[in-house]
Amino acid sequence: MKTAWVFPGQGSQVLGMGVDLLAIDSAKARFDRAAEILGWSVIDICQNDEVKLGNTRYTQPCLYVIECILVDLLKQCGLKPDAVAGHSLGEFVALYAAEVFDFETGLQLVKSRAELMDLASEGGMTALLGFDRVQLETAIAETEGVVLANDNSSAQAVISGTAEGIAAVVTKIKLKRAIPLKVSGAFHSPMMATAATEFGKLLAPIVFHDAKIPVLSNVAPTAATNGSELKERIDKQITGSVRWREISLQLPELGIQQAIEVGPGKVLGGLIKRTCEGIVVVQIGTRSDLELLT
Structure with a gap:
């Protein structure tokens, strides 16, 4: 069965997410490495601070770290998708899953993106x-x-x-x-131009490797593997529209029969169900979900 992995973005966060993964040694190591890069603990915020978890500069890194850990665990179980896509912030996890960049590089980009977007106060x-x-x-x-x-x-x-x-x-x-929506600014609009320009400067020196798995991007909902093309797409994402409906419609065109939503919540699975009849949707957000799947 051809399968796509899809990754939710900001708005899917929930207090307590990821805490059950701490019992897994490889996951704990990821949380520890993330704390070194971020200067704060993803687990502490996810476990104890609902206000901070709802703040863009914390929400985006928390989701990225937890979803990347779930990707690692799925791969450790021998699973591999035929395509990947992510909603807004989730696209960074899709790029990680496709081995376009490593965990640390992606987290540094997400940290900067979140801070820049959080500073946006217009609209x-x-x-x-x-x-x-x-x-x-x-x-x-x-x-x-x-x-x-x-x-x-x-x-x-x-x-x-x-x-x-x-x-x-x-x-x-x-x-x-x-x-x-409770957001600090007009995300995915021209009003984010300043944040997008600053993010582009940070993105410029980063090497994007060719994807091992086709990636469907928010601003261009067609499968691509070329690293330079994927970098151009992500560079346009802060001001560009999230074309999730078109991404969903592409899945059956690629022969996808199953979509696994990797991360908290069931938002993307619900959207795919409403857009594409016949695609089986599975949700993986916890350790128990992983155990049921594998």
């Missing part, structure tokens, strides 16, 4: 549920200061931009629900 993001796509696209095209940040499924999207722009779009369309 915001709002999730939209149950809308007409054509109506939404028209409203965005007619409104200054707002973009489609996350195209998650036919019935779920996130818009990003100025408060005025977001409010204007919400009032122009019929929808079931609009949910303002």
Whole structure:
């Protein structure tokens, strides 16, 4: 059965995530190495500090570390995906899983990305549920200061931009629900240009090796393995849209029959189910999940 591994991003974090992995020696070593790089403990925050866990500069590294540990454990069990993809922050884990860079390199990039994004204080993001796509696209095209940040499924999207722009779009369309997101800025929009420029400077000297497994990227939802191409894609990600609906549609085109969501929550699995009939979805977020799978 051809399988894709998919990795959730910010918003999937939950207090207590990863704590059960501490009993595994290789996982503990990863947590210890992460503490050396970050200057703080992923486990301490995941176990005790829900406020910090919800803060971008901590959320992103915590998710990266835990999801990378789960990747390591899956590979130690002899499992290997036929394709990988990650939602926003999750794309860095996908690149790690495909051996584009090592754990430490990825964590340094994620640490910098999280800090830069956390400094962004302009604008915001709002999730939209149950809308007409054509109506939404028209409203965005007619409104200054707002973009489609996350195209998650036919019935779920996130818009990003100025408060005025977001409010204007919400009032122009019929929808079931609009949910303002608790983020520091307008992620995945042109308003993140300064953060993107600074991140690009940090990214420039990093070597991206050719992927051992095809990677579907947020800004270009087609399978690629060329390291230079994958680096260009990730460089555009902070200001670019997350095209998850199109990534989901690519899975059956690649012959994927099963998607394993590696990380906390079941968000991506749910989106894939709603977009692609027939794909089996499995969730791996804990030690017990691993034991059931293997």
